[in-house]
Amino acid sequence: MDLMNALEHAREKDYKFSSGRILGSMCTSPHPIGKKAYMKFIETNLGDQELFKGTKELEKKAVGFIADLLHAPSGYTGIMTSGGTESNITALWICRELKKADEVLIPKLAHFSFEKATSLLRMKARIVEGKYMMKARDFKKMATEKTKCGVAIAGNTTFGYIDEIEDIADFCYDENIFLHVDAAFGGFVIPFLYEIPFDFRLKGVSSMSIDAHKMGVSPIPSGFLLLRKNWLKSIEVRSKCTHTKFQASLLGTRPGASAAASYAVMHYLGKEGYKKIVRRCMNVTKHLTKLLDESNIKYVKPVLNVVAIKVRDAIGISKKLKRMGWMVGFDEENGVIRVVLMPHVKKKFIEEFVKDLKKVVK
Ligand code: 0PR
Numbered sequence: 001m002d003l004m005n006a007l008e009h010a011r012e013k014d015y016k017f018s019s020g021r022i023l024g025s026m027c028t029s030p031h032p033i034g035k036k037a038y039m040k041f042i043e044t045n046l047g048d049q050e051l052f053k054g055t056k057e058l059e060k061k062a063v064g065f066i067a068d069l070l071h072a073p074s075g076y077t078g079i080m081t082s083g084g085t086e087s088n089i090t091a092l093w094i095c096r097e098l099k100k101a102d103e104v105l106i107p108k109l110a111h112f113s114f115e116k117a118t119s120l121l122r123m124k125a126r127i128v129e130g131k132y133m134m135k136a137r138d139f140k141k142m143a144t145e146k147t148k149c150g151v152a153i154a155g156n157t158t159f160g161y162i163d164e165i166e167d168i169a170d171f172c173y174d175e176n177i178f179l180h181v182d183a184a185f186g187g188f189v190i191p192f193l194y195e196i197p198f199d200f201r202l203k204g205v206s207s208m209s210i211d212a213h214k215m216g217v218s219p220i221p222s223g224f225l226l227l228r229k230n231w232l233k234s235i236e237v238r239s240k241c242t243h244t245k246f247q248a249s250l251l252g253t254r255p256g257a258s259a260a261a262s263y264a265v266m267h268y269l270g271k272e273g274y275k276k277i278v279r280r281c282m283n284v285t286k287h288l289t290k291l292l293d294e295s296n297i298k299y300v301k302p303v304l305n306v307v308a309i310k311v312r313d314a315i316g317i318s319k320k321l322k323r324m325g326w327m328v329g330f331d332e333e334n335g336v337i338r339v340v341l342m343p344h345v346k347k348k349f350i351e352e353f354v355k356d357l358k359k360v361v362k
Helices: 002-012 032-040 053-069 084-099 113-121 136-142 165-175 231-235 256-294 314-323 347-361
Strands: 077-081 103-107 124-128 149-153 178-182 205-211 223-227 306-310 329-331 336-340
Touching: 032 256, 053 077, 053 223, 053 256, 077 084, 077 231, 077 256, 084 113, 084 149, 084 178, 084 205, 084 223, 084 231, 103 113, 103 136, 113 124, 124 136, 136 165, 149 165, 165 178, 165 205, 256 306, 256 347, 314 329, 314 336, 314 347
Parallel strands: 103 124, 103 149, 149 178, 178 205
Antiparallel strands: 077 223, 205 223, 306 336, 329 336
8 A cells, every 4th residue: 555655654764762762852652551542532522522521521530630649729620731832831821811910930941832932922031040940049039029920840851850849839829929830741750759849739839731741651742731720711712613612721622532541541550650660760860870970971960860961062962963873852052962761761772872972972
């Protein structure tokens, strides 16, 4: 079949997670249970919930798992999204509607989705400096009478570091600032590693992003936005001609397959299953830092399964590594290449990688 050959041919050009060569992605091959569930629900649309009541129930259950993981209080609401970008945009949209906020405090190391959000929403981004993460005192210093909205990150994109959320949340609670915590990456790691509160246990946290298509090992697109209260109402519109009256989401048609798959993976793995995955990823992370130490290559001490390796020319080094078949992330502004020790990254790949890295950094 020509068409199938053409598909095969296209797919052959892709990198595969199973090759072990993808070291710079925060995504991974989804759990087999997720793939199965995804196929079963492939035609479902959460944008028209009257048609797909069963799928809607699965979305609710998946949101419930996340709410429990992040200690959401009773009265919370949540929605599945296409990922961190949509969750972050929606959070600021809600904040803008609720608080009439026209500016937002954003950490220097925030993901670029906040640039999209502030551009779309015409909000002024006031950047809070921070080397590896945002300190509470810097956030407080930047806040003024006008500040009604702030962002903190639990697991930033470049370093995997966690902002001083506890103190920042206290301050936001006292000052009546809406605080959105971006745990797109860290949400499925931190609860299984540390006791630190970074979530709704802090009463100053208003909303959170967390992605199942990152460390939640679910198929793309699978993100979640959780809100302390029923604030989705603030972005609700009349959804004429669907079988429902209102819609409160950025997207219209939304993949029910993602809800089914995320629910299936979460239900199958449970917190214990995720704990094992995180433990394994942290073991590989330690293996990498040990090899880097032995090779005298400098890196930023990791707190999650993200290792930022200090190099002189991040773009040049990543290009050389690409020629050797390795795909790493790079952040030239911070002078690092980034390795994310996702579940598909095994120790043996890391050993081969460090051998090649030594050749290009010397
Ligand atoms: N918030 C944080 C902290 C993130 O790291 C990311 C993505 C987002 C939000 C946005 O999430 P979505 O991309 O799901 O909308 N961070 C990854 C990164 O930039 C995204 C990524 C994933 C990049 C896979 C490459 C890749 O192969 O590193």
